[in-house]
Amino acid sequence: MQIPFLDLKRMDEELKDALKSKFAEMLDKGIFSGGDEVGLLECQISTFLKTPFSIACANGTDALELALRALEIGEGDEVIVPAMTWVSTAEVVILVGAKPVFWDTDEDGLLAEDWGKAITSKTKAVIPVHLYGKMVDMKSLMKRAKKHKLFVIEDGAQSFGSFQKGKAAGIFGDVGCLSFYPTKNLGALGEAGMCLTNSVVLNERMRLLLNHGQAVRDKHELVGRNSRIDSIQAGFLNVFLERFPEFQSLRKKLAEMYLDGLADIEELKLPSGILNVDHNCHLFVIQTTRRDELKKYLIENGIGTSIHYPHILPEMKPFSSEGAFPNARNLSEQGLSLPLNPWMKEEEIEYVIGKIREFFLKK
Ligand SMILES: Cc1ncc(COP(=O)(O)O)c(C=O)c1O
Structure with a gap:
């Protein structure tokens, strides 16, 4: 059997037809x-x-940068960022002239509870990342941020459709940022992103910033840029949205199969809370000290996997910073994302489970 990590060509015909009609x-x-x-x-x-306010833009990286700029974060400011995330989260901080201050994550890759120790007199904001689709405990994070008068920008690029106590990922902080990159649970057929906010002022500022500072054509109020969404992508996303609940239940069902099938393997750490509503099952990340060996074994057996992510940010050349970051590092060395998407068949999940069991129990 050949099981790619993700192959968007596998989208069902009904969906492909709806997308073609939208394009036409x-x-x-x-x-x-x-x-x-x-x-x-x-x-x-x-x-x-x-x-109240959803502001579509060109991609998730721009959404984060627009949020920072709208909050007037720049030179001389520090922003707390988890050591394990996609590069965009730190990149945008540098792009606006501020300094990312990295903090370790917990074992699941979420900003560690003690992030408050990273606060200095220069700290302006914190960016919690709902990594792999699992939400950071936003009640406690918001409480600490409020106490220290910090802005909160939620990086919800991976967590569309996760909810904590009835509130969606991305609506707790001053701004929430979403990515609709094609591999996301709600993905376009190209690049797209979005900012979410409750603030009338931030809504207005972000809309200006993403459209050359114009509220109406040829009346420029500030220096902005072009980060408008393509209408075609918005159209495709409207089509995908109709099927979103169905795709989410498929993801949950397949994730449950993995959990059941792999539960008794002592050498594996399975993703915690993945069936809860505050996890959208974006990625199914297992952890094992034999990660590279397992990845190779699965490839030999036709199974594609992925690593999110093989390097922690503070050790990358553009962000190089001191610090130990033991949990983030463990995840970079031991984390392996198994294939999980709505276009997979149950037999395929069973096959992956079978091969993983074979690797740990028979080899
Ligand atoms: C955690 C995180 N932040 C930001 C982004 C950036 O989104 P985009 O690729 O749409 O620019 C991504 C995309 O993969 C992401 O996973």
Whole structure:
């Protein structure tokens, strides 16, 4: 059996037909920037996540940068960032002229509870990342941030559809940032992202910033940029949104199969809380000291896996910083993402389970 980590060609025909019809409809309308589909997407996401302002933009990295700029974070400021995340989270801090201060994660890759120790007189904000789709404990994080008067920018790039006590990932902080990169649970057929906020002022500022500082055409109020979403991507996302609940239940069902099938392997640490509502099953990350050996064995047996991520940020050249970061480092050395997506069949999950069992129990 050949099981790719993720192959978007495997999307079902019904979905492909709906996407083709949407493309044909938009081609006939001739509107490729702005327009009804963008407004509809923002409105649908606001309703689904229960947030007043959803601001579509070009990608998740831009969403984070727009948030920092709207909050006027820049030179001389420090921003606390987890040591284990996708590079964008730290990149944007440097792009606005501020300094990322890295802090270790817990064993699941979420900003460690004691992040308050990283606060200095220069700290302006903290960026919790809901890594792999699992939410940081936002009640406790918000409490500490409030006490120290810090802005909170949630990196919800991987956590669309996760909810904590009825509140969606991305709506706790001053700004929540989403990515609709094609591999995400809600992914476009190209690049797209979004900022979420409760603030009238931030909503206005982010909208200005992403459109060259113009509220109306040719009236520029500040220096912005072009980070508008493609209308076509907004249209595709509106199609994907209709199937989102169905795809989420498929992910949960497949994740449960993995949990049941792998529970008794002592050498494996399975993802905690993955069936809870505050985890959207974006990635199924197992941890083992024999990670590289297992990855090789699975490849030999036709199974694609991935590593999120093989290096911690503070040891990368552009971000190089001192510190131990033991949990983040462990994850970079021991974490392995198994294939999990709505286009997988149950037999395929069984096959992956079988091969992992074979590796640990028979070899
Ligand atoms: C945690 C995290 N932050 C930010 C981003 C950036 O999103 P985008 O690729 O849409 O720019 C990603 C995308 O993979 C991500 O996983």
